[in-house]
Amino acid sequence: MLEIRNLHVAIEDGTKKILNGLNLTIRDGEVAAIMGPNGSGKSTLSYVIAGKDDYEVLDGEILLDGENLLEMEPDARAAAGVFLAFQYPLEIPGVATMTFLKAALNAQRKGRGENELTTPDFMKRVKVGAEKLGIPQDMLKRGLNVGFSGGEKKRMEILQMALLEPSIGILDETDSGLDIDALKIVSEGVNALRSAKRSFLVITHYQRLLNYIVPDTVHVMSKGQIVRTGGKELAFELEANGYADYVTNAAA
Amino acid sequence: MSNIAPLKTEAEQALIAQGSGIAPDRKAAFERFLESGLPHRRVEAYHYTDLRALLKNAPPPAKAGGKVSVTSPLADIDADIITIVDGHYEASLSSTPPKGVTVKMVTTLADDGSAQKSVLSSDPVIALNAAFSDSALDIAIDAKTELVKPLIIRLVTTAAHASYPRVRITVGDHAKAFIVESHEGGVAGSLIDSVLEVRMGDHVVFDHLRLNVVDHAATVLTSFGGAMGKESLCRSHNFIVGGALSRHQIFFRFEGEQSKAEISSASLLNKKQHADSTLVVDHAVPECQSREFFAHVLDDESTGVFQGKIIVRPGAQQTDGKMMSRAIVLEDGATMNNKPELEIFADDVACGHGATVGALDEDLLFYLRARGLPKTEAEALMLQAFVGEALESIEHDGIRDVLEALAEQWLKARSA
Numbered sequence: 237m238l239e240i241r242n243l244h245v246a247i248e249d250g251t252k253k254i255l256n257g258l259n260l261t262i263r264d265g266e267v268a269a270i271m272g273p274n275g276s277g278k279s280t281l282s283y284v285i286a287g288k289d290d291y292e293v294l295d296g297e298i299l300l301d302g303e304n305l306l307e308m309e310p311d312a313r314a315a316a317g318v319f320l321a322f323q324y325p326l327e328i329p330g331v332a333t334m335t336f337l338k339a340a341l342n343a344q345r346k347g348r349g350e351n352e353l354t355t356p357d358f359m360k361r362v363k364v365g366a367e368k369l370g371i372p373q374d375m376l377k378r379g380l381n382v383g384f385s386g387g388e389k390k391r392m393e394i395l396q397m398a399l400l401e402p403s404i405g406i407l408d409e410t411d412s413g414l415d416i417d418a419l420k421i422v423s424e425g426v427n428a429l430r431s432a433k434r435s436f437l438v439i440t441h442y443q444r445l446l447n448y449i450v451p452d453t454v455h456v457m458s459k460g461q462i463v464r465t466g467g468k469e470l471a472f473e474l475e476a477n478g479y480a481d482y483v484t485n486a487a488a
Numbered sequence: 489m490s491n492i493a494p495l496k497t498e499a500e501q502a503l504i505a506q507g508s509g510i511a512p513d514r515k516a517a518f519e520r521f522l523e524s525g526l527p528h529r530r531v532e533a534y535h536y537t538d539l540r541a542l543l544k545n546a547p548p549p550a551k552a553g554g555k556v557s558v559t560s561p562l563a564d565i566d567a568d569i570i571t572i573v574d575g576h577y578e579a580s581l582s583s584t585p586p587k588g589v590t591v592k593m594v595t596t597l598a599d600d601g602s603a604q605k606s607v608l609s610s611d612p613v614i615a616l617n618a619a620f621s622d623s624a625l626d627i628a629i630d631a632k633t634e635l636v637k638p639l640i641i642r643l644v645t646t647a648a649h650a651s652y653p654r655v656r657i658t659v660g661d662h663a664k665a666f667i668v669e670s671h672e673g674g675v676a677g678s679l680i681d682s683v684l685e686v687r688m689g690d691h692v693v694f695d696h697l698r699l700n701v702v703d704h705a706a707t708v709l710t711s712f713g714g715a716m717g718k719e720s721l722c723r724s725h726n727f728i729v730g731g732a733l734s735r736h737q738i739f740f741r742f743e744g745e746q747s748k749a750e751i752s753s754a755s756l757l758n759k760k761q762h763a764d765s766t767l768v769v770d771h772a773v774p775e776c777q778s779r780e781f782f783a784h785v786l787d788d789e790s791t792g793v794f795q796g797k798i799i800v801r802p803g804a805q806q807t808d809g810k811m812m813s814r815a816i817v818l819e820d821g822a823t824m825n826n827k828p829e830l831e832i833f834a835d836d837v838a839c840g841h842g843a844t845v846g847a848l849d850e851d852l853l854f855y856l857r858a859r860g861l862p863k864t865e866a867e868a869l870m871l872q873a874f875v876g877e878a879l880e881s882i883e884h885d886g887i888r889d890v891l892e893a894l895a896e897q898w899l900k901a902r903s904a
Contacts, residue, residue: 286854286858287854287857287858288854288858289854309857309862309863310854310857310858311857311858311860311861311862311863311866313858314857314858314859314860315860318858319858320858322855322858325855326851326852326855328852328855328856328870328873329873329877330872330873330874330876330877331869331870331872331873335869336856336859336869339861339865339869340856340859340860340861341860343859343860343861343862343865344859344860347860347862379873396859400859400860
């Protein structure tokens with residue numbers, strides 16, 4: 237279970253506040269969607285959960301299964317079960333995708349006090365995961381994300397999530413830059429990972445993604461707060477009416 | 489002369505005393521050195537590596553080779569070996585040259601004009617080598633000889649003295665060879681000033697690696713001069729982790745058309761190391777291609793210098809030259825000096841250069857850490873990829889593996 241309580245965050249110089257007392261609870265197995273206009277703080281929330289240090293947490297806490305994530309380094313958070321699928325996955329020339337996957341997988345296992353995977357076991361997992369997502373083998377030999385299309389990068393993020401088996405997967409605008417076919421593949425990949433123990437936080441602008449990854453709850457974010465919470469039907473309402481109501485409400 | 493005699497440093501005074509009994513055939517070179525003294529910051533080519541200030545003393549040349557106690561990082565490579573200890577050829581540590589290769593010591597050098605007539609410039613460090621090297625090792629690779637194994641020249645320093653080794657290699661037409669110059673050993677106060685000259689014929693494939701793994705307290709000055717005929721390929725790789733003070737010079741000249749040179753270098757520096765890579769590529773004839781890639785990783789209070797110059801002579805049309813220097817500075821105390829230059833006297837050429845200096849990309853680092861890699865491991869992975877780019881053109885898998893392992897070792901020591 238992920239519990240965010242009264243979270244106040246500013247960018248590093250402390251002058252510009254982005255999150256203003258945000259509260260959010262995601263139960264085990266729940267898929268929660270966060271929707272909201274540009275600049276409402278959605279991506280900031282995902283980065284703060286994952287531990288990017290460009291932000292200053294002024295108040296509040298983030299608990300994953302009772303452990304305070306804010307006291308952990310980003311790699312410790314990953315080992316504890318946090319996975320952030322980046323909106324813009326980064327390219328790392330010179331590091332073969334396979335090498336990276338193995339390093340990440342084993343670093344997390346080490347972080348949890350588990351044994352490293354044997355090479356055949358690792359290879360098998362990657363092969364099975366890559367096939368499901370339609371990732372060709374030769375892509376795995378290339379530098380991580382180097383020369384990959386937008387859709388390929390997003391599929392690679394989902395492959396990493398599948399291999400790392402997090403307890404909470406955060407998808408930061410995973411639908412951006414995807415055509416409808418890629419969106420289907422990525423969504424199927426995510427749906428295959430849904431389980432009673434694993435929860436998801438799906439951040440998106442548009443209702444479209446939520447046709448494929450059907451959420452249990454939908455939260456509307458504005459000015460760094462959750463301003464409304466509802467079921468999946470709330471997404472349709474937003475799609476029809478836009479965010480204008482929330483922007484003015486929050487400002488009032 | 490009405491010139492005011494400049495004050496001599498301790499090192500210069502020692503060199504002058506050592507040169508008093510110099511053989512007549514070395515005198516011209518010694519006098520050239522006397523005229524200029526050690527190069528200093530007002531000498532443009534030594535602006536970032538002021539030897540007058542940095543070279544604290546000049547130990548006397550070693551009379552004979554000492555006992556070798558270091559193991560070469562390349563010890564497990566299947567190779568032919570030539571060992572030079574403290575400037576002296578050591579037959580007992582050298583293998584019989586392979587077929588098509590002649591190795592001989594030349595103890596009476598005609599005059600130091602050889603340096604002038606050769607591809608090497610009138611550089612003061614080379615002049616010093618010419619003055620004090622009392623012999624040269626000549627290696628002749630016959631035409632059409634294709635060496636299966638690399639030929640490793642180990643240059644080992646065993647004590648706090650100076651050595652001035654000179655190796656002259658001729659590569660016959662249609663020959664293929666991989667020559668490694670491996671600088672090993674060294675102690676506080678030791679100085680090596682080496683020169684490797686290579687004259688390549690036509691249709692040659694020549695690989696060269698200069699490895700510097702000497703002790704962190706030693707001084708290493710090393711010059712590589714290459715001249716190449718037509719339709720040939722030369723790849724020169726440089727890997728530098730050793731030395732308190734080092735300068736690695738490359739003077740390369742195209743003398744035949746449609747040849748290609750690839751020069752790459754990786755320097756991993758820490759503590760107070762100062763390492764200078766200086767390069768002059770001279771396109772004297774048309775239709776040649778050169779690629780230069782220099783990578784520096786600078787930790788602690790280390791200093792890196794890259795000076796690269798591509799010269800395109802009048803008439804050297806269709807020259808294609810690209811030079812790149814990249815440096816990653818890991819600590820605020822570290823310094824990188826970049827001086828790329830193009831001197832172009834032809835109008836139909838494609839030449840370019842670039843230089844970057846920066847820290848490790850924070851966003852990349854976060855991406856790796858968000859995947860579970862601890863900070864030092866994430867940094868090591870990024871640095872290894874960075875250095876790997878400078879090593880990827882090494883065709884010999886075994887040697888490339890050794891260098892990658894040395895880089896990994898360096899990175900491990902950093903995070904320890």
